[in-house]
Amino acid sequence: MVVPHDNESVRSFQVSAKGVRAAVSVVLALAVALSTFSVGFFVKQGQQVRARSLQRENQLLAAEVDEMRAQMEELNKSLETLAEKDEKYRVIAGLPEVPEDVRLAGVGGPEGAKSTALASMNPAVGGKVDAAASDLNTLLRRAAMLRTSMDEATAALRRNRERLASLPSIAPSNGHLTSLFSNARHHPVLRITRPHKGIDIAARTGEPILAPATGVVRFSGNKANGYGNMVEIDHGYGHVTRYAHASRLMVRAGARVKRGDVIALVGSTGLTSGPHLHYEVEVNGRQVDPLNFIIGDAIPE
Numbered sequence: 469m470v471v472p473h474d475n476e477s478v479r480s481f482q483v484s485a486k487g488v489r490a491a492v493s494v495v496l497a498l499a500v501a502l503s504t505f506s507v508g509f510f511v512k513q514g515q516q517v518r519a520r521s522l523q524r525e526n527q528l529l530a531a532e533v534d535e536m537r538a539q540m541e542e543l544n545k546s547l548e549t550l551a552e553k554d555e556k557y558r559v560i561a562g563l564p565e566v567p568e569d570v571r572l573a574g575v576g577g578p579e580g581a582k583s584t585a586l587a588s589m590n591p592a593v594g595g596k597v598d599a600a601a602s603d604l605n606t607l608l609r610r611a612a613m614l615r616t617s618m619d620e621a622t623a624a625l626r627r628n629r630e631r632l633a634s635l636p637s638i639a640p641s642n643g644h645l646t647s648l649f650s651n652a653r654h655h656p657v658l659r660i661t662r663p664h665k666g667i668d669i670a671a672r673t674g675e676p677i678l679a680p681a682t683g684v685v686r687f688s689g690n691k692a693n694g695y696g697n698m699v700e701i702d703h704g705y706g707h708v709t710r711y712a713h714a715s716r717l718m719v720r721a722g723a724r725v726k727r728g729d730v731i732a733l734v735g736s737t738g739l740t741s742g743p744h745l746h747y748e749v750e751v752n753g754r755q756v757d758p759l760n761f762i763i764g765d766a767i768p769e
Contacts, residue, residue, distance in 0.1 A: 533600050540603050547610050554618050561624035566617055634703040636680035637763045638727065640711060641734060641745045643671030649757035665755040666710070666748035673743040675734040677711050679725040680761075688721050695746070696738020699731050706753075712746035713738050 470479040558565065647668035683703035691698040695712040699719060702708050715735020725731060736743040749758040 529597075533597055537600050537603060540600070540607060543607055544603075544610075547607065547614060550614050550618070551610075554614055554621060557618065557621035557625065561621045561628060563621055563624055566613075570613065630682075631705055633682040633727065634705055634707060636703060636707060636709050636749055636758070636761050638678065638680045639669070639762050640680050640709075640747050641669050641671050641675055641677050643669040643675065643734070643745070646670045646744065649759065666712075666746050667758050668744050668746055670742070670744040671734045673715050673733070673735050675745075676730045677714060677732040677734060677745055679727060679729045679731050680709060681707070682726045683707075683709075683724070685719050685721050685723045685725060685731070688717050688719055688723075690737070694739025696740070697732070697735065698738075701725065701731070706751055708750040709758075710746075710748040710750070712748075713740050713744060715743070 470481070472478070555565065645667060647664060649667055650664045677699075679701060681701075681703050683701040685699060686702045686708070687698065687700035689698070690696065691712070695710075697714040697717055698710060698712045699714065699717060700708065700710045711732055713735055714732035715737065716733040717731075718733065719725060719729075719731045734743055734745050740746075747758050749756055749761055
């Protein structure tokens, strides 16, 4: 019934239960359809936004991977330069050449695990990531190999440098060579023939006596058996040198000396006929000819 506010007559309408149900059903159907359309519209819009975002992310990822590979190429060039230097160091150190297959560190061998998930979603970007990962693994293997090789060469060079610094390679004093190393020499004072296990360098009293190599003074004092004032140096690697008949000793036992240091002054102490230096070299307990160790002239001017 419709009851107006003015004096108009009341109007009445009759609606059957079936009609009400039909009207309600239509309204509900329209509401459901509208809701479904709205949800689908917003879901589709969200998917499009997400797709555009993922596409942008993939583009950025691909650009970053390309930049990374360019940087790895520069790193590979640096490793090539280091490899060339390493070869030179190994030659200088006397080490064997590293085989080519070892130096390449497995280049072209089995690759690491592939990014299958990314590759399935985006084959182009996934392929770039796989290639970058493979290049990075190769660079890491080469860098580790070079580090090991250069450490080996550096250690060998250090040992060689220490060994060369300890080799008695210069004449210990200026003067004239008056007596050679011999198994049978006529002694100028004793007038008998006996071994002469060193060389004699005639020089004025006070002429400096130099250490021919790096070492530690093992003895500094007066020695019997005609040596007089004597210095004995242990150079390591089995090398020992002795300097006899000094007028003055400039070092004490335990002192560390290097090549060219003044260790004593020429004199004529002990069993000698005049001022000179008696110089001996011992290798692994056996006395050898000192001239075999002196580089260049026997007695430098």
